[in-house]
Amino acid sequence: MSLVFEKTKGLTDVPFHYCPGCTHGIVHRLVAENLVELGVLGSTIGVAPVGCAVFAYNYFNCDMQEAAHGRAPAVATGIKRVHPDNVVFTYQGDGDLAAIGTAETVHAAVRGENITIIFINNAIYGMTGGQMAPTTLIGQKATTAPYGRQKEVQGSPIRVSEMLATLEGAAFIERVSVDSPGNVRKAKKAIKKAFECQIQKKGFSMVEVLSTCPTNWGMTPVDSLTWLEENMMPYYPLGNIRTPEED
Amino acid sequence: MEKLLMKGNEAVGAAAIKAGCRHFFGYPITPQNEIPEYMAKELPPLGGTFVQAESEIAAINMVYGAAGAGARVMTSSSSPGIALKQEGISYIAASELPCVIVNMMRSSPGLGGIQPAQADYFMATRGGGNGDYYMPVYAPASIQETVELVMEAFEVADFYCTPVMILGDGMIGQMMESVEFPEPKKRNLPAKDWATVGTGGKRKPNIINSLRIEPDVLEPHIQKLLDKYEVIKKDETLYEKVNCEDADVIAVAYGTISRVVRNAIKKCEEEGIKLGLIRPITLWPFPFAAFEEISPNTKAFLSVEMSAGQMVDDVKIAANGRIPVEFYGRYGGNVPKPDEVVAKVKDILGGGK
Amino acid sequence: MALNEEVIFAGFGGQGVLSMGKMLSYAGMMKGKNVSWLPSYGPEMRGGTANCSVIVSDDLIGSPVVTEADTLVVMNRPSLDKFEKSVKPGGIIIVNSSLIDQKVKRDDVTVYYFPVNEIATECGSAKAANMVMLGAYVKLKGFISEADLLGAFLKVFGEGKKNLLPLNEKAVAAGAELVK
Known part of the structure; x- marks a missing residue:
C-alpha cells in the first residue's frame, strides 16, 4: 500500500481535545509543518497559553512551557534571552493576548523581542464558555454581553495587528484566515515567513489568524466559516501589515 | 581577601x-x-x-x-x-x-x-x-x-x-x-x-x-x-542563638532588627537583666528547634519586629504555651529603638528587676 | 578603650553629606574597623535634607541606625533642629556656622562652630565645605588621621576625580587647622 498522507512529525500522537469544527487543529498543523520544513523543530521551544490551546504543550512535538494567562510573551522573552539561537514561539488566543496579556504583548514587540507569536482571533473566550473577548465584534453576543457588544458600553474591538504595526520593533505582522483551502495555504506561508524572520534575527513577528468557534458562536462549523467571512473579515482585513526590508 | x-x-x-x-x-x-x-x-x-x-x-x-x-x-x-x-x-x-x-x-x-x-x-x-x-x-x-x-x-x-x-x-x-x-x-x-x-x-x-x-x-x-x-x-533551617542560657527574656528578631536587639542586650546587661536573642536566618522554614531546651525560668519570648506583629504567630507556635509570648513592633517605616526594646523587657519583668 | 563612634552627618542635598559619611566609613574600614553607613533615602534626597548614620567600631556593629550619636555634624539649620536631640549627653555637635546662625540650645554637649563654607572658598571652592568639615572632625576625634581620610578619596569618588585631590587635601588640612 502506498503512503498517501502522513501526519507531520511536528505534532505528537496525542489526540486534540478541540470541539468539532474548531480551527485550532488546522493552525497547530500549519505551525508544526513549518517547523519541520524549516528544519528547526529540534531547536524550538514553544509557549502555551491559557485558554482553549492550554494543552498545546501536549500537541507540539518540541520542548514546551505552559505560561500563566497572558504572560506567554514574557515567558518567551525569558527563554529567548537564555537561548537566543533557538526558535521560540507563543501560541495565544484573543483573551490571553489582547486582554490580560496586552502589556506583555505590546512590550515584547516594543523590545523587538526576536520571538514569533501565533495569535488566534476567534472573537470570543472559548475555554471559559463564550464570554466577550477584546476582539468580539459590535453587536456580537457573548455570555457576558448578552445584548450584544455595544460601542457605548464595552467599546470597540481591538485590531491588534494594526496596533502593533505602529511599533518599530515589530518586524513582521500579517493577518490571515483559515476559512478556506486557499486561505489556509496563505496562512501557512505567512507563518513560515514569521519564523524565517526570527531565524534571521530580524525581530518580533506575529501572525494573527482569524478563526472560528462554532461551539460558543452557536453555529454549525460551515455557518461559522461563512460568519467569519461576512463579519470578521470586513473589520479585520487580511494581508501583510509589516515585513522586514530585504538585506 | x-x-x-x-x-x-x-x-x-x-x-x-x-x-x-x-x-x-x-x-x-x-x-x-x-x-x-x-x-x-x-x-x-x-x-x-x-x-x-x-x-x-x-x-x-x-x-x-x-x-x-x-x-x-x-x-x-x-x-x-x-x-x-x-x-x-x-x-x-x-x-x-x-x-x-x-x-x-x-x-x-x-x-x-x-x-x-x-x-x-x-x-x-x-x-x-x-x-x-x-x-x-x-x-x-x-x-x-x-x-x-x-x-x-x-x-x-x-x-x-x-x-x-x-x-x-x-x-x-x-x-x-x-x-x-x-x-x-x-x-x-x-x-x-x-x-x-x-x-x-x-x-x-x-x-x-x-x-x-x-x-x-x-x-x-x-x-x-x-x-x-x-x-x-x-x-x-538556619538560626543563631545569642545569650539564651538562663535568660530572663528571649527576644526573637530577624534581619536588621536583630541588630537593634543586640544593642538592647548590652543596655539590659548594664541594668542586670539578661536578654537573649533567637535570630531566625531562615524564616521559612522557621527554626522551631531553637525554641526547644529553653529554660522554663525564662519569663517570656519577645518578638521584636518592624511590623504590626507577623512573626509573633510563629513564635507562639514555637512556644506552644510553655512560655508566654510578647510582642514589640514599630511600623510604617519607623525602626524600633534599642531603648524601646529595653523598656518593653522591663515591662515584661514587672519593673522589679 | 575600644572605639565605638556613632556619627550623624546632616545637611541639604548637594552639600556632600552622604559623601562625608562614605569617606569616614571607607577610611575606617581601611584601618581595620567595622563600619556601617546608612543614608536617608527617597524623595527627601532630592532638594531636601540629606543625612547618614555612620558607625566606626572595634566591635561588631549592632543597629546601623544612630539614635544616640557620639557626634553630630550639621551643615544647615533644619538639620540642627532635627537632630540636636539625637546626641548623647557628653557628645559633640559640630555646626557649620557659615549657614547656621543659631546656637545649640543644649548645655550637656560640647559644641564647635566652624565657618566651613568661607574656609572652603578660601581653599578654592565652596563645594569643598564638606571636606573642611571632615578635616575638622577627624582632627577632633583623633581615631583617623587626615592622611588616612584622604586615602579614601579616590575609593569613594573614583579615579576620574583625581584632579580634585589637591583641592580636597587643602580643604581637609584647613579643616584640621581649625581644631588646633
Whole structure:
C-alpha cells in the first residue's frame, strides 16, 4: 500500500481535545509543518497559553512551557534571552493576548523581542464558555454581553495587528484566515515567513489568524466559516501589515 | 581577601553574579533600584542579559521562562512589587523551577511608604500566591551575610528546584558595610535534564507546566512538593542563638532588627537583666528547634519586629504555651529603638528587676 | 578603650553629606574597623535634607541606625533642629556656622562652630565645605588621621576625580587647622 498522507512529525500522537469544527487543529498543523520544513523543530521551544490551546504543550512535538494567562510573551522573552539561537514561539488566543496579556504583548514587540507569536482571533473566550473577548465584534453576543457588544458600553474591538504595526520593533505582522483551502495555504506561508524572520534575527513577528468557534458562536462549523467571512473579515482585513526590508 | 565598602543592593547583584547568575529581569521600585541598575551595568559585558520588564508581573514570568530554559536567574523588587509577582512565584513553585527573588521590604499596606519595614513576613513565609506551596526565605542581618545567603540561595534553588527568597528591608538595601566575596559553596547539584533547550530531535519534549486538570494527578504532585518541603525543613533551617542560657527574656528578631536587639542586650546587661536573642536566618522554614531546651525560668519570648506583629504567630507556635509570648513592633517605616526594646523587657519583668 | 563612634552627618542635598559619611566609613574600614553607613533615602534626597548614620567600631556593629550619636555634624539649620536631640549627653555637635546662625540650645554637649563654607572658598571652592568639615572632625576625634581620610578619596569618588585631590587635601588640612 502506498503512503498517501502522513501526519507531520511536528505534532505528537496525542489526540486534540478541540470541539468539532474548531480551527485550532488546522493552525497547530500549519505551525508544526513549518517547523519541520524549516528544519528547526529540534531547536524550538514553544509557549502555551491559557485558554482553549492550554494543552498545546501536549500537541507540539518540541520542548514546551505552559505560561500563566497572558504572560506567554514574557515567558518567551525569558527563554529567548537564555537561548537566543533557538526558535521560540507563543501560541495565544484573543483573551490571553489582547486582554490580560496586552502589556506583555505590546512590550515584547516594543523590545523587538526576536520571538514569533501565533495569535488566534476567534472573537470570543472559548475555554471559559463564550464570554466577550477584546476582539468580539459590535453587536456580537457573548455570555457576558448578552445584548450584544455595544460601542457605548464595552467599546470597540481591538485590531491588534494594526496596533502593533505602529511599533518599530515589530518586524513582521500579517493577518490571515483559515476559512478556506486557499486561505489556509496563505496562512501557512505567512507563518513560515514569521519564523524565517526570527531565524534571521530580524525581530518580533506575529501572525494573527482569524478563526472560528462554532461551539460558543452557536453555529454549525460551515455557518461559522461563512460568519467569519461576512463579519470578521470586513473589520479585520487580511494581508501583510509589516515585513522586514530585504538585506 | 579584599574588603569592599558596598551598598546592600549592589552586594546582592555582585553576589548573584559571583554565584553564576547571568540573567536578571526586573522593574524599578524604591528602595531596591541599585540591584537592577547594577545588573544592567555588569551583566552585558559578561554575556548575560538584563531586561527591564514592563511590570513586575512580566519580570517574574520572564524569570519563569529563563528558569525553565535552565538558567540561573534572579529578580528583585520591594513589597508592592513582590505582591505583583505572586502569580509568577506560585507558577514557579508549582512547576518546580529554581530562581532567586529578592524583596527589599518597604512599609505597606498599599503603596505605603518607602522606608524600611518587615511587614511582608506573612507574604514571604506562607507561600504568598495561590495554592499549597512554600519557598525557603533567607533574612540576612548584614551586608556580608547578604552576600553569603544570596550565593547559598542559588545553590538551594537548584538543589531543590524551588524559588528562594532573600528577604531584606530598605536598610539592608541602602546601607553600606564592608564585605568580602568568598568563593561560593558548591553543592552536588542534579543535572537540569528537565530544561527546555530544544529536543535536538533526540528525546521526547520537555514540558514545563503547572496545570494538572485531574485531581488524582494534582494531589500527588502537591504531595511531592510537600515531601520536598519536609526535607528542606529538616536540612536547611538556619538560626543563631545569642545569650539564651538562663535568660530572663528571649527576644526573637530577624534581619536588621536583630541588630537593634543586640544593642538592647548590652543596655539590659548594664541594668542586670539578661536578654537573649533567637535570630531566625531562615524564616521559612522557621527554626522551631531553637525554641526547644529553653529554660522554663525564662519569663517570656519577645518578638521584636518592624511590623504590626507577623512573626509573633510563629513564635507562639514555637512556644506552644510553655512560655508566654510578647510582642514589640514599630511600623510604617519607623525602626524600633534599642531603648524601646529595653523598656518593653522591663515591662515584661514587672519593673522589679 | 575600644572605639565605638556613632556619627550623624546632616545637611541639604548637594552639600556632600552622604559623601562625608562614605569617606569616614571607607577610611575606617581601611584601618581595620567595622563600619556601617546608612543614608536617608527617597524623595527627601532630592532638594531636601540629606543625612547618614555612620558607625566606626572595634566591635561588631549592632543597629546601623544612630539614635544616640557620639557626634553630630550639621551643615544647615533644619538639620540642627532635627537632630540636636539625637546626641548623647557628653557628645559633640559640630555646626557649620557659615549657614547656621543659631546656637545649640543644649548645655550637656560640647559644641564647635566652624565657618566651613568661607574656609572652603578660601581653599578654592565652596563645594569643598564638606571636606573642611571632615578635616575638622577627624582632627577632633583623633581615631583617623587626615592622611588616612584622604586615602579614601579616590575609593569613594573614583579615579576620574583625581584632579580634585589637591583641592580636597587643602580643604581637609584647613579643616584640621581649625581644631588646633
